[in-house]
Amino acid sequence: MTISMVAKHAKWPAKADAIFAIAGKAQEAITKYGKENVTNSTLGALMDDDGKLIAFDSVFGVLKDMPNEEISAYAPIAGMPKYLEAVEETFFAGYKPDAHIRVVATPGGTGALKVAMWNYTEEGDEILTSDWYWSPYNTISEEAGRKISTFQLFSDEGNFNITDFKKRFKEILNKQDRLMAIINTPAQNPTGYSVSDDEWDEILAFVKEEAKNPDKKIILLVDTAYIDFAGAENEKRAFFTKFSNLPDNIFVMAAFSTSKGYTMYGLRLGALIGMSSNEEIADEFRVSSLHSGRANWSNGNRGAMLVVAEIFNDKELSEKYTVEKNEWKGILRRRAEAFVEASEEVGLELLPYRDGFFVSLPCDKPYEISDALIEKNIFMVPLGKGIRFAVCAVSEEKCRKAPKVIKEVMDRFK
Ligand SMILES: Cc1ncc(COP(=O)(O)O)c(C=O)c1O
Structure with a gap:
């Protein structure tokens, strides 16, 4: 290209989204060989055993019954108050920390x-996350002129690597006033992986020690995108109470x-939820979040907010939603167990799986292995340090069969 019109900060290399590209190839294979012969474990969305997207009836029934003008109208920038209340109650589910809490729709x-x-880091700052991470963290931070730095997520024993977390945290905090x-x-x-309650204790004990230096500001951002599919009941939310009375x-x-x-x-x-022992800091969070909302998207999806509020406030609906969600939670667990068990049987190495939509396999040549698996009609997403299998999108039967083939293919690259 000889001429570029875009401003300097908005100039990025053109690259196709790796996940959507491979998902497209899987679709082509399904058309050619039939869905029963293809394992499409690419997209991070719940699918039924035939690969059809699951959209809860209990959710979309409410949306479709809503008067048009309720869906059509603007919501307040902060979000519908009923929605914010529903989020606060269902998110913490009895594990609310002793802190000032503010919720803003996003x-x-x-x-x-x-x-x-954007609001809690300075330009040029390093943001710390684990070496296995969701790649849009990088896209979001680089667009804002920030940089992702990583610590090793796993220790040799397959637990949260608190040693490397502390090491990298200290290194960065020595260079920056906030982290x-x-x-x-x-x-x-x-x-x-799910960080255990004991591991949270270690993380918090460490950051409290670091926070004794009053010149440093420490920001913990917990990404809970998959929390609804973790644990049996609400026990995987218990760590929220540990955010009580922090400095x-x-x-x-x-x-x-x-x-x-x-x-x-x-x-x-979605929503951003801020927690602080200090009411002024919590209010400041709300003000800056509202400013960002106004500057970027103005306000959120009112119909969707009302769906969440209605499910929260209507007992019958809430039960229907819980039953539907739990049914899929059970299916997801059985699929993951089938994949993990079958991997153990054939000696396929997995990263420690605890909950959720994905299982990952460490390897040195993820792109080559992913390509070789495509030849076997197994579609997995290559990552920096391994390949990812989306149990959320694959039937239990295929989850049980895939590890043997994956192992055979991976062994060829040793
Ligand atoms: C780790 C992680 N965080 C956050 C999100 C946010 O998803 P959304 O913007 O659809 O709520 C996703 C979605 O795939 C995710 O995988």
């Missing part, structure tokens, strides 16, 4: 992550999403 979890990264750490838990994308210079935010929990992926609704 377009999806992505919108929440964007607001948090944001993004922790995607429970049910991390792409590994399916003023530790600010915690959670990025909430309705994409997975309500299957409202395309309706684009």
